[in-house]
Amino acid sequence: MESKETESGVLTALARKMRLSATLAINELVHRRTAKGYKVVHLGFGEATFPIQRNVAAAHRNASDITSYLPVAGLPELQEAIAKFQSRRLKNNIQPDQVVVAPGSKPLLFALFDLLQGDVLLPRPSWVSYEPQIIHAGKQIFWVETDKDDRHTITEASLQSAFSSAVKEGGNPRIMLINSPSNPTGQAFNKRDVETISAFCRSHDITLISDEIYSDISFSEESSATPCSGSRFNIGHKILTGGLSKTYSAGGWRVGYAIFPANDFGARVQSAVLAYASECWSAASAPAQKAAAVAFDTSPEMDLYRSQVVSLHKRCTLALYQALRQCGLAVAEPKGAFYVYPSFHPFSKQLEARGIWSSQELSRWLIEECGVAALPGSAFGEDDAGPIGGRYRLRMATSYLYFHDQIERYEHGYHLLDLASDANNVLNLPLLDEAIQAIQNAVAKLRIEL
């Protein structure tokens, strides 16, 4: 009898479903183009690159001799700092033992999908990694359609429709994940939106995971609404995830966290996550946790740093948004994070004339013919053959538009953050100017009749 391996190769059925992440794939394409001497404006990768706040950097350096494994749930002083920071933000009394720290929020989301029962309701579009994580967990995804213009707004009707079709198709939707401010759209929910989503999840016995990795980078009070605020958090089935990567420009340090409600549901899920963590990643890096305890501090220095970070992302991201609008692209004003999510559908005729029928083809054309790297909407669950709202969408990240290299990052970065705090200061961002010029050239090229 043939062994299983000769029948199907060496990989499991699961491995055959996994693909290289679209983000990494585009990164490699950009590197190949630049290695050949082509200039490419990199709007494809969402990695915050501001200089690390000085006290946080010092804490990391000073902790480099701590080499022991830390507790699975995290360094107690970090759990405490996160609890205090989030208690202030959520207007709630979060206790340190409600917090679990991990090497990034990504593995925590992975664990949650593996451990919670049921299938998943996911807004379309959503961050690239949720879909493979959910597939890995053996669950089905049921997309919740969003507004055709901003690709973010969710209504009671869109929730109900996703839920009903899931049930009709034999699914068992018990989890919903939301992300606000959003990667890829840069849009954010307001208070009414989060109330609608919370009420829907409550009435359908759905666990709501709120990925708040960008929550500190909100451009206004209105866009910082979260379903986890207030004391109701502790009576519901909600889990908040967040981390160090975006606000503190420290993705590579790998620190993320989850907050569980102080109720029976929270305790049960939390202990399952801790068991999972103990067998999978053990604990996050010790120096990074020491540094994170300083980062999440509610001290005036850290509050100042956070406000400078928001101002700089806001100014650069809104400048790119305005330029895209002026070019004639369909784009909603971003409300947070560092993403803009334009659609090229106003140029459908010109795109079709060039044989470009999908966001994937558009993304490739922009890199190869115009030197602009941006991720296709299809990487975020958009249907390239679907309606106009989702087709020809690209996600553009502004996070690489500040510095050419590490030297510039540390020589000019702190000054740039200081300058950004005052709206009257002029910011000199040559990489942003180059990006805008490259996009204008691309649109001008499209306008030329073939």
Ligand SMILES: Cc1ncc(COP(=O)(O)O)c(C=O)c1O
């Ligand atoms: C929406 C979203 N969630 C989660 C993450 C994961 O962040 P980390 O694992 O660095 O905490 C990212 C990173 O790109 C993201 O964009």
